[in-house]
Amino acid sequence: MIANSSAMVSIDAVNSVSDKMSEYFLNRFCEKPDKKMASIDDPYVRSWEGYAATYREEEAFQLLKTCYPQLNFPIHEGINKTQNYIDVVLKGKSLLGSEGDTLLLNKPEGVRFTLHESIAGKVPVLTVADDEDFVKIVQCLLYKNNPTPVPHSMGALLLNGINNWDRIKALKTKWQQNNPSESWNQEFSKNILPNPGLHKDKLIILSTKPYSAVSADFLGLTKADWMSQSLTLRLEHECTHLYTLSRYGCASNNLHDELVADYIGISNTIGFYSKEWMLAFMGLEGYPNYRQGGRLENYVNHANLTLEDFRQLIPVIKCAIENIASFDAVVGKIHSVDDQVARMDTLCTTDLLDISSPLGPSLLSQKYAYLFAKAV
Numbered sequence: 001m002i003a004n005s006s007a008m009v010s011i012d013a014v015n016s017v018s019d020k021m022s023e024y025f026l027n028r029f030c031e032k033p034d035k036k037m038a039s040i041d042d043p044y045v046r047s048w049e050g051y052a053a054t055y056r057e058e059e060a061f062q063l064l065k066t067c068y069p070q071l072n073f074p075i076h077e078g079i080n081k082t083q084n085y086i087d088v089v090l091k092g093k094s095l096l097g098s099e100g101d102t103l104l105l106n107k108p109e110g111v112r113f114t115l116h117e118s119i120a121g122k123v124p125v126l127t128v129a130d131d132e133d134f135v136k137i138v139q140c141l142l143y144k145n146n147p148t149p150v151p152h153s154m155g156a157l158l159l160n161g162i163n164n165w166d167r168i169k170a171l172k173t174k175w176q177q178n179n180p181s182e183s184w185n186q187e188f189s190k191n192i193l194p195n196p197g198l199h200k201d202k203l204i205i206l207s208t209k210p211y212s213a214v215s216a217d218f219l220g221l222t223k224a225d226w227m228s229q230s231l232t233l234r235l236e237h238e239c240t241h242l243y244t245l246s247r248y249g250c251a252s253n254n255l256h257d258e259l260v261a262d263y264i265g266i267s268n269t270i271g272f273y274s275k276e277w278m279l280a281f282m283g284l285e286g287y288p289n290y291r292q293g294g295r296l297e298n299y300v301n302h303a304n305l306t307l308e309d310f311r312q313l314i315p316v317i318k319c320a321i322e323n324i325a326s327f328d329a330v331v332g333k334i335h336s337v338d339d340q341v342a343r344m345d346t347l348c349t350t351d352l353l354d355i356s357s358p359l360g361p362s363l364l365s366q367k368y369a370y371l372f373a374k375a376v
Helices: 002-015 020-026 043-054 058-066 083-090 130-141 165-178 184-192 223-248 255-270 276-282 297-301 307-331 338-351 360-375
Strands: 111-118 122-127 155-161 199-206
Touching: 020 307, 043 111, 043 122, 043 165, 043 199, 058 111, 058 338, 111 223, 111 255, 122 130, 122 155, 122 223, 130 155, 130 199, 155 223, 165 184, 199 223, 223 255, 223 338, 255 276, 255 297, 255 307, 255 338, 276 307, 297 307, 307 360
Parallel strands: 122 199
Antiparallel strands: 111 122, 155 199
């Protein structure tokens, strides 16, 4: 009865959605449905394999400052507009400044990196042990060292396409050795800049705090168990974004993306999809009330939705979570790579409003059966 009731609520919401809501619900995954999965093992992976063989664990932050020089600058409003920042971060020039002008972390030794073999290929993963350090690193790499607030419920990030100046300088050195009398600036503009794989990285950044700012007590877990599970959940979640980026050319800050990524994250962490966990992550454990600070608000701020739009969104997301749980109960535990891919493609290519509709569970089950049979 509860599932049916929430489905009816979602229908009422869908019938009266605003133009902004209609735009928000557009399925970005269906823009390139026949696109073959691109190779994630770009040249940056080979560079990170070299880093892994060369650098000790405690040297991780020093390596990162070499690759991403913005990590040498403090967090300060408008610092990205200063000439020194522009010269160093955008032009690759040598850093100028004193020790007091650098980024100071609480625990630089708590920054570690690994190369993770994800379902979409190898990817460097940065783990930050200190919560304040995680915020600072996100502000450096995502917000150009500006003190832009990072939501407490945000604990991970997939960076897609960040300049690695260590790689660029290595390319320059090698090219100049073979072409001593020619112009590197012309070579860079003509042959390097148009090929992002030669100079840009993909990077996953993970914090070690409780997932979605939900406490261990709330889930009935020990703090140690929840810390371990939170880290696994975050990694699986971001690797799902990496997959959709490769498969569909899309990994956006949208609730459709987040429902897919959390489905895989939860399922691969505890063996099944928990709607109770998912509702808590979104701030909907007290539905129809929304808990301020839940992750739901993180994915709508950029869409400029009205308060009424947000109220209409709540039952749609609640129903989608219920229907994904029903779908998961039918298909059971993920048992292979082909199985996981079929589930991800099923959820991606089914519109969010269809997932939340009364026919959502059957639509998902039918599409999954077709895609899984096709894969095997």
